[in-house]
Amino acid sequence: MDLREFFKKEKNIRAGMWLARLTPRVLGYRVAEYAGNKIAESKPAVYQQLRENISYIPGANHEPGKLDELTRRAFINAAKYYYDFYHVIGKPSSKIIENVHIPQSLFDQIKQIQASGRGVLIAGIHLSNFDLGSLCLAALGLKVQGLSAASPNGGYQFQNEIRKKYGFYTTPINPQSLREAIHNLNNGKIVAGGLDWPQHDETELTEVFGKPAYVPLGTARLALLSNAVTIVIAFYKDSRPGYQLHYSEPMEVIRTGNKREDIKLNTRQYIAFFENIVSQYPDQWLMFHKFWAN
Template structure:
């Protein structure tokens, strides 16, 4: 039933003029801002703590965020209508040559993205512009929804790996083929992550980018999508690559690359605060608890 509903909504959205779709999404975002009180309060509290915003500034910024989210939801449903011809008018790249030059090294590319603006359209724009993109599925609470989203991703040319025992193997094969491996750089890394400062707090951060950059000596390229000021379409920001610096101290080297990655994410969030998901559970893994356990272990 849910799958049929999602397919129907997607069919309707993909047959709706894009400008009208944005207006519908704007209304949806305003509605979501009113009814999602828990997420709204968490987002406002987080942005005030991290960026020092006043209550008024936080309220105004988070309201814009919810509007952007409403539009993004409609855009995701619109994905079947995307193709190589219309994507160039909807998503523009500032420095695509950085990506092409990195791919020419034939070592694969670790592409660092984050939960900013419509990250699903980032993947779609890359694939439809001819970039060989592989990515790991982000599991959703509902399996039907996950399957639906993976169907949309594959329909625009992305290679998707499901999380599980074969995840690392699939990613390694993609890198060996010289593909771009899309990794989300602003997720909570859990107890296996590396703690680095992020927006004023210590945050457990995934070590996947460091692992693949070290193993394949591949360039790491931060790449972000942000919504254009008028709400219609997106701009992709491609930053200069950085590389894993192997000094022989793996723990320190992993930390240094993860820190560079996190600092890049910080910069884009501060530049486009109404595009980032401030209500996500980014700091779920307790820093003090982990450090206390490590201290106890070293004393035994």
């Protein structure tokens, strides 16, 4: 079975949560190492796709065997992130906050923007434990409308229910939720969405690391329609305990008078941040779907 299909089923996610809650971290991480290594050995379709995506990151393919090693580590990391996420689900919000470290300066900047009457558009990158990180934002009191995959399957719907329990209000992308997002941004509220979830039917391709990619243009469109300030965020794991957050400076909307050019220029400034952080943590970028239009 394709692992991407496995996580689309609610019963599989429930089983993973049940096991993770019962398993101590030392054992959970050992199982994650084993699972990641087995995937790297068998090289299923999802492995090949992630390997292809990582290959576009500068430096990922400069040495013999480096690309395969990065891909292997990415699957081990993914398994650890899933364990950490499922291990705390159902526990008090304080347990989530203990595992994710978000600088107070981010909240200060958001409050400053909102005090001016502007909305804040948070563009998230699928790096490290982004699921746990988003729950932490809500657990710390941030009121957010999250935009998620359109027409969500059972697994996605269940995860949206989990987010809602912790205060992260998630709406699948459709005309109604987009109107709600624009209304919220126009009224000084916060909307969050994914920056790097590939859209294969997008009207324009965006260069990422010098190659055309299926970057969604929705973030730029929302910013232009609402005059919101955009902050790009990425969670990552380093030698410190828990997960860390890196975020961009607030990005003002770029306007030239040419709508098509405005969308491209605003998307480009978001992608510059994406390129920087993904280059630093290539084995933590968990994009299992085709990203580049090679």
